[in-house]
Amino acid sequence: MNPPRLIPFEPSQPRNDISPSPLSVRGLTVAYDDKPAVWNLDYDAPDRRLIAIIGPNGAGKSTMIKAILGLVPSLAGHVRIFGTTLRQARRRIAYIPQRTSVDWDFPASAEDVVAMGLYGKIGWFRPVRRRHRALAREHLERVGMEDFAGRQIGRLSGGQQQRVFLARALAQKADLYLMDEPFAGVDAATERAIVNVMREVRTAGSTVLCVHHDLRTVGDYFDHALVLNIRKITDGTVDEVLTGDILQRAYGGRLAETEIHAIAHTT
C-alpha cells in the first residue's frame, strides 16, 4: 500500500470575477490576547443584498465588522472590498457603530453629526458650508428627523440618536453599509425607519451588512444571512440558513428547542 498522497496547499484567493463582491474575506482571524474572536473566516457577500450577521453573544459579529474596517487589528487573513483594498475603498463604505461609542455631551446638533458623513467629500481643512448643511438636513428628512436638526445629540432619545447615525451613514453615499446592531433597544418608529432606509439603499444598488440579534425578524428584514460563532457556521439566503439544524449548531443550548422551531418555522 502506498502512503496517502498529500494534496498541495493552495491558499484561498479572492474571487476574480468581472464584478467583484462588495466584501470578500479570506482567512480572517482576530484574537483578544490568546482568545480567538473570529477564526479563519472565509466569506463573500452577495451584491445588492441585505445581509444579517447572526450568532450568539460573543460570536465575534461586531469584531468581524471592526476588523473589516481596520478598527481592530487582525492576526491573519485579508479583506477585499469591491475587489480593492480597504484604503482604496474607504469612500465607498459607511459604518454605523453601536450607540455606546460616542461622547453624548459633545457640543454637536443632529445636523452637525449628519454633516460629518460629508467630511470625506468636503476634504481636509475645509469648513462645512451652507450647502453641506442643507444636504445634511435632507438626509435627516429621510429618517424622519428633520424636526430635530438643531437638537443637541445627547438630548435625543435612543431611537432618535440611532436615526441620526443612520442619516450620517446615508450622507456618506456608500456602496457598502456596515451596521452594528442598529435595532438594539430602539422604538417601533425607528425600527421601521431603519428597515425602510435599508430597502431604499438596496434599490439604489448598495449592499448592507448588519449585525442582528433578533432571530425572529431576520426573515422579514433581510435577504441573506451569515451565521457566525467564532467560525463561520454557514451563509446563504435566509430561507437556507434559518433551519433548526443550523440554528442548533450556531446557538447550541442557548436557544430552547421550542424557540428554534418557532424561528425556523416562520420562514
Add this chain to the structure above:
Amino acid sequence: MPDEFFAILTFQGGYNTSIVLVGVIALGIGGGIIGVFSFLRKRALISDAISHATLPGVASAFLLGTTLGGSGQNLALLIAGAAATGALGVLCVQWIRDHTRLPEDTAIGTVLSVFFGLGIVLLSHIQTLQASGQAGLNSFLLGSTAALMAGEAQLVGGAALIAILIALLLLKEFGAVAFDEEFAATLGWPVAQLDLAMIGLLLAIVTIGLKTVGLVLIIALVIIPPVAAHFWTIKLSRLVVLAGVFGGLAGWIGGGLSALLPDMPAGAVIVLTAAAIFVFSLLFAPRRGVIAWVMRQLHLRIRAASVRGLLAMAAGYLPPDNLSYRVVRLRGYLDGDARITESGARAAGKMRRQNQLWQVYRNRHPDAALAFSPLAAKPIEDVLPPDIIAALESEIR
C-alpha cells in the same frame, strides 16, 4: 489707580506694557481655543503634565546658555528647552499608559511630580552658581508680565497666532476625532497623528506661555475658558469662538492688572480673572447656568402643583398637598375659606378637559404621545391638529 488701569487696558500704559498686553491676549485666545479640543477629548490634564515637565528643560537650557555665552536669559533657548522636556513628559505618559496597566491619570501624576522634582533640583543647583540672570528663572514658576521684554512678547504673540491658525484649520478634524474616534478612523483619517498634532499645539501654548503665566498655573489657561464657554453654547464653532474670547478677556484684564500690580505673580492674577469669568458663566448662563436651572426646576414644580391642585378641585376635593394648595390659592382659584372661586371653577374645568384629551390620546397613540411632556404649559389645541382633537373629543363623549 483706576485711571492708570484704564490707560493700560486701552494700550496707553507705555510701549513695553502695551506690547506685553497684546502678547498675553494672544496667548489667552490661543489657550482657550486649543484648550477646547483637549477638553472635548477628555485629556485636559495632559497639559498639567506638559507644564510641569518643562521645568528641567528650562533649567538645562539656562545652564547651557551660561556655559555657552554668559547669559542664560534667552527666551527662545529657554522655550526650546521647555518644549524638549515637555514633549519627553508627554511621551512618558503615553508610554506608561500603553505599556503598563496604569490609567492615564496615574501616569500624569507620576510624570508631573518626577519631572517637577528634577527641575527644582536643577534650579537649586543654579542658585548656588550665582550666575547672572538666575533670578528671572523664578518667573517660570508663577509667571510675570513685568519681566517680559517687548521682543519676547512679540515672540509669544506670534507663536500663539500660528497655533490658533493651525487649530482653526483642523477644527472639523479635531472635532470629529473627539466626538467619535471610530468614525474618524473609518474615514481613513490618521487618528493617532491628529491626536499628536493636538498635543503638539498644547505643548506650544504651554511652553510659550510659561514665562508669562508660570508653569504651575498655565493649565488654567487651557481648561477654564473652554469649560466656561461650555455653559453658553452647544455648537462646536461657537464654543471655540467663546473659549477664545474668554481666554483673551482673561489675558487682557488679568494682564492689565498684573502690569498695574507688578509685585503680584502674573499667572495668579490672570487665572483669577479667568476664574471670575467661569463663576459668572456657571451662575448666569441661560439654560445651562445654575440660576437658570434652579428657576426651571422651580417653574416645573409650580406647574406640576397647579395641575395637581386643579385636577383635585375638578373632582371635588381640596388640593392634595401644601404646595398645590398654596399655588391655587395664590392664583385666586380658592378663597380664604377654601371655597372654589368662579375663575377657579373655570380653570379646573379646563384642566380636566385637557387631561381627558391627553389621556385618550396617550391610549390611542402611545408612541406619538411620548413626544409631549405633561408639564408643557401649552394647551392641547396648540400642539395637535383640530381633526385629531375632534376625534379625541368624540371618544370622551
